[in-house]
Amino acid sequence: MSxxxxxxxxxxxxxxxxxxxxxxxxxxxxxYFSFAAALFTRVRLVGVVGDDFPDDYxxxxxxxxxxxxxLEVRAGAKxxxxxxxxxxxxxxxxxxxxxxxxxxxxxxxxxxxxxxxxFVFLANYHPIKxxxxxxxxxxPELIVADTMNLWIETARDELLATLRRVTGLVINDGEAxxxxxxxxxxxxxxxxxxxxxxxxxIKKGEHGSMLVSxxxxxxxxxFPTREVRDPTxxxxxxxxxxxxxLAAGDRFDASTLRAAIARGTVVASFTIEGFSLxxxxxxxxxxxxxxxxxxxxxxxxx
Amino acid sequence: MSxxxxxxxxxxxxxxxxxxxxxxxxxxxxxYFSFAAALFTRVRLVGVVGDDFPDDYxxxxxxxxxxxxxLEVRAGAKxxxxxxxxxxxxxxxxxxxxxxxxxxxxxxxxxxxxxxxxFVFLANYHPIKxxxxxxxxxxPELIVADTMNLWIETARDELLATLRRVTGLVINDGEAxxxxxxxxxxxxxxxxxxxxxxxxxIKKGEHGSMLVSxxxxxxxxxFPTREVRDPTxxxxxxxxxxxxxLAAGDRFDASTLRAAIARGTVVASFTIEGFSLxxxxxxxxxxxxxxxxxxxxxxxxx
Numbered sequence: 307m308s309x310x311x312x313x314x315x316x317x318x319x320x321x322x323x324x325x326x327x328x329x330x331x332x333x334x335x336x337x338y339f340s341f342a343a344a345l346f347t348r349v350r351l352v353g354v355v356g357d358d359f360p361d362d363y364x365x366x367x368x369x370x371x372x373x374x375x376x377l378e379v380r381a382g383a384k385x386x387x388x389x390x391x392x393x394x395x396x397x398x399x400x401x402x403x404x405x406x407x408x409x410x411x412x413x414x415x416x417x418x419x420x421x422x423x424x425f426v427f428l429a430n431y432h433p434i435k436x437x438x439x440x441x442x443x444x445x446p447e448l449i450v451a452d453t454m455n456l457w458i459e460t461a462r463d464e465l466l467a468t469l470r471r472v473t474g475l476v477i478n479d480g481e482a483x484x485x486x487x488x489x490x491x492x493x494x495x496x497x498x499x500x501x502x503x504x505x506x507x508i509k510k511g512e513h514g515s516m517l518v519s520x521x522x523x524x525x526x527x528x529f530p531t532r533e534v535r536d537p538t539x540x541x542x543x544x545x546x547x548x549x550x551x552l553a554a555g556d557r558f559d560a561s562t563l564r565a566a567i568a569r570g571t572v573v574a575s576f577t578i579e580g581f582s583l584x585x586x587x588x589x590x591x592x593x594x595x596x597x598x599x600x601x602x603x604x605x606x607x608x
Numbered sequence: 609m610s611x612x613x614x615x616x617x618x619x620x621x622x623x624x625x626x627x628x629x630x631x632x633x634x635x636x637x638x639x640y641f642s643f644a645a646a647l648f649t650r651v652r653l654v655g656v657v658g659d660d661f662p663d664d665y666x667x668x669x670x671x672x673x674x675x676x677x678x679l680e681v682r683a684g685a686k687x688x689x690x691x692x693x694x695x696x697x698x699x700x701x702x703x704x705x706x707x708x709x710x711x712x713x714x715x716x717x718x719x720x721x722x723x724x725x726x727f728v729f730l731a732n733y734h735p736i737k738x739x740x741x742x743x744x745x746x747x748p749e750l751i752v753a754d755t756m757n758l759w760i761e762t763a764r765d766e767l768l769a770t771l772r773r774v775t776g777l778v779i780n781d782g783e784a785x786x787x788x789x790x791x792x793x794x795x796x797x798x799x800x801x802x803x804x805x806x807x808x809x810i811k812k813g814e815h816g817s818m819l820v821s822x823x824x825x826x827x828x829x830x831f832p833t834r835e836v837r838d839p840t841x842x843x844x845x846x847x848x849x850x851x852x853x854l855a856a857g858d859r860f861d862a863s864t865l866r867a868a869i870a871r872g873t874v875v876a877s878f879t880i881e882g883f884s885l886x887x888x889x890x891x892x893x894x895x896x897x898x899x900x901x902x903x904x905x906x907x908x909x910x
Binding site for chain 2: 395489491492510513514516525527528530532567568605606608
């Protein structure tokens with residue numbers, strides 16, 4: 307079992323969906339990453355918050371065997387805040403407000419004890435920052451990155467430089483099309499492989515995901531759930547459910563990647579059944595196993 | 609093995625996609641239905657064309673063991689024509705022109721020899737016409753219908769009357785949401801079951817399909833293909849690939865429905881790889897079996 311190093315935002319969200327409204331809840335991509343991956347492996351978290359970050363929220367990480375040695379509390383700064391609203395089928399968030407706050411300052415540094423991490427997930431962030439983060443590590447074995455439209459459109463060269471360094475890319479369908487100019491998602495995936503990554507996982511929200519690599523093509527629907535309360539963090543949980551499983555098994559061959567994507571699929575299904583991290587935090591390895599069994603049955607045919 | 613009775617439009621299409629332009633090709637929902645179902649069972653076709661309908665096109669049906677006793681050639685009338693253009697990811701057709709022509713007159717009648725048909729597929733059409741069609745039959749065992757936004761919005765009561773008579777409904781995701789007001793597709797499927805059908809198959813285009821019934825939930829991605837030239841008829845081929853398989857096995861229990869949906873998925877993948885019916889017409893049972901094997905592999909995980 308390898309430890310998984312994750313970085314990303316940690317913050318305070320206010321979210322409204324057709325199922326209710328939750329002000330000032332624990333959020334941020336790295337929060338979803340950490341709790342998702344912690345279902346499978348030990349997690350090393352790197353992030354920064356302000357001194358307004360509630361102790362209660364910080365304690366939640368420790369309760370889940372998440373190593374918070376890399377969680378910096380910056381004095382005099384305020385935590386990152388995001389508020390958003392989801393409508394209709396909740397497929398996209400309408401961002402109402404983003405206060406970067408502490409994220410506008412220096413990136414958090416990686417503690418010495420984390421620099422030997424072999425499995426690394428780079429959250430969606432400016433690709434230059436992603437590279438700087440990598441340069442602090444002493445030779446990771448598996449690097450998987452996320453990215454977004456903003457960097458594809460405004461920092462394409464830097465993003466291409468990052469892509470040459472990563473083993474895998476997790477990206478949603480619209481971003482894959484934007485990055486490659488290819489409409490067919492298999493084409494888009496193949497085009498991304500030519501940019502550096504050894505594998506690409508394309509997220510399709512309620513429609514599931516697809517893995518494209520030189521020697522494999524895998525597609526899986528989303529785990530079927532009727533209890534979608536808040537889709538925030540679904541993609542993040544998916545990515546780090548996958549990464550946590552890979553780190554736990556200490557390998558990322560084609561068959562293990564498929565198994566990992568199935569775990570990510572299941573973990574994301576817990577996340578969306580509650581607001582904030584409420585449902586994900588309560589998920590257990592047993593519950594994951596039960597849903598995996600169900601997911602296998604959902605796609606079975608003779 | 610039961611014969612499958614299909615009805616729908618038969619016409620002449622002019623289609624443009626990013627891959628080319630094809631004027632005056634064989635089209636119409638019933639054409640796709642017939643060729644898709646003919647891969648599995650004997651097909652009885654009911655439809656009407658004008659006397660401008662090319663003999664060559666008519667001959668294509670007979671070459672595929674499609675019984676055209678119900679194909680009426682109406683003297684003095686012109687055939688149905690549709691022209692459309694697809695852009696970008698080709699997920700929706702932009703209709704450039706629709707000439708109903710012969711479809712504005714009386715519906716074709718069902719030949720006596722077809723009235724004992726036990727498996728019936730009702731193409732998307734005004735629900736009153738769908739009911740009139742059913743009334744000419746002597747007790748079919750499985751009735752599956754298609755419908756569309758237009759009838760959901762303009763003939764809701766009539767559609768609800770039809771739904772009370774059918775065994776299954778094939779509908780796309782947007783239509784399922786419009787019909788039920790439910791955003792979650794499993795919810796939408798369950799809501800449709802309360803309207804009469806014993807099962808609902810929700811088509812999601814490039815994202816595959818989902819089966820909802822009281823005792824089953826099945827989801828499958830689309831068959832992965834990079835060769836998408838013309839998506840016209842994909843949904844029709846899917847529906848009648850499924851129906852053809854059900855009729856061939858003369859049953860529609862949960863396990864057979866799953867197997868049938870997989871066949872529909874594969875048949876649709878042939879359709880979109882060529883313009884008009886070019887690729888579907890060349891598909892063979894062997895080619896279907898090969899793609900089924902591939903589709904099983906695509907969703908396999910441990």
